[in-house]
Amino acid sequence: MTTTVPEMTSAALPAAAPARWQDYLQLLKPRVMSLVIFTAFTGLLCAGAPLNPVLAGVAILCIAVGGGASGALNMWYEADLDALMRRTRGRPLPTGRVQRGDALALGITLSLFSVMLMGLAVNLLAAALLAFTIFFYAVVYTMWLKRATPQNIVIGGLAGALPPAVGWAAASGSAPLSAWLLVAIIFFWTPPHFWALSLVTCEDYAKAGVPMMPVVRGEAATRRQIFLYSLVVAPLGLVPAFTGLGGPLYLAVAAIGGAGFLALAAKVAFPSHSPTPAASRPLLPARGREDARRLFGFSIAYLFLIFAALLVEHLAGVRPLVR
Template sequence: MAMATAHSPSRAPSRWQDYVQLLKPRVMSLVVFTALTGLVCADRPVHPVLAAVAILCIAVGAGASGALNMWYDADIDAKMRRTRGRPVPAGRVQGADALALGVVLSLFSVMLMGMALNWFAAGLLAFTILFYAVIYTMWLKRSTAQNIVIGGLAGALPPVIGWAAATGSAPLNAWLLCAIIFFWTPPHFWALSLYTSEDYAKAGVPMMPVVAGAASTRRQILMYSLLVIPICIAPAFTGLGGAAYLAVSGLGGLVFILLAWRLFRSHAGEAGGQRNTDGLYDVRAGAKDARNLFAFSILYLALIFATLLAEHLMGAKPLELLSL
């Protein structure tokens, strides 16, 4: 019996669940949540049906990006333990089918957004899909260790799209929500890559721990953490967030920085020259600290966006003395 290889997976029957998996539903849920926050924070009355259509379009656009990503990345996904069970490398969905699904959903989401809401929001949605599928997936991911830094823009734009869907514009506060996610992404994703770097090295993906080593990655995680927390607190000073937001973002930010500092300090034992065969520091050192930061980073982002969402839904007043 012929054995399936990473480059020519055996054909297995497709199930509807495989096509749902192509859309990266966990990523989609975060996109929907941040987009909804942007739409609500715009404080502009939107008909519930139109609001639902806007969120649907953003969700479908995110799913389209995921399908295009899985189509193009099938070769490297097959080499990594974390991703080799995905539908395309596992042979449950043909690459051409994933590509077709991504293209159709992209066109559907952008056109529906434009016709139902406004073409400015539709244009932002189209740009986001294009940026993730082409700029990040096809270029940045395979060519530079800054792939996550630059490519993070795609994941940061949904709240701006939600805001634009409600108002037809994107003011400073909308871009502040974008900045929070943009600068949150490197410490979040690099923490993950610290304990999955063997997979990335095997697939030839130049993630930061693979290219620069674990010690440098931890140092950059700490630097980005020190940068992102003031940005996360900033909405309390622009009239976007209230007292609850200031408390959640501030206290949570302290925990975030503490975890980043512990991760940074976890490489102290490497000073004695414990290196792997590639001459880079052993990425397994401090894996628990990396996992803790990765997990908390998700919780922190969810908490600050949930607080903003709750404050605006309840009509809480911003901090007048702090508003710019």
């Protein structure tokens, strides 16, 4: 790995307020953590294995803390980038409220504690998968891929996709194909989701020198890629209904949601206004942003709804369509 840890410039550090405990909580990316908890809990429940509710709670806590720890490590490493981007410049490190060393210590400590407790309280497979998730996000994605390739969020998306498998392993001690199917859905959902966001915020990424797809390959190529991945996500979302995982509610939600996802992705890929040649103007004109923003918002709702449908069916004891 050739990348070195970037140093913060003094210009990025205004007069810092004293660090409050809430600043350290912010390092754990609570909003990302909530999605991690939700998908991990769905995996845990879908496993259908009897697990003591307290141990199930400990498993979810470990996954949440492990996810938060990787968020802190990400903020530690990316403090220089965060200071350059509007979306992230208010974070505790760029504002100087928290020192970089403190963020690193928090990330490492919570990583060790979450993996250790998962191993002791639940099982070793879940602990190993959790450790791999943290490593993949903090090292493979943050330190290596993010500044190196426009495929950063495609490969790095695996870290965000793994929580259902960790939850499944926590409940059953194994990670069968059904668990990896849930992982695959999130994995293929991630590129269109993030590229829709990066179409909206590509000036920031360009300024920070992050090789996101719209910055490197241009708008038209990114829009095409979004549509291609959506062609995979929509049908893949239906598969759990035919593998004994999802029931009629899931099928309905995945079918309607998938159709909506495809329709919005098609609007992004084939805009009504004339496409901007990537080479002449790599950054998106303002009028083309609304469709990308709509797809970004819808993609969150889509993922939430299909996992919520699985959750509701398993809680309500609805039979899967196929046994």
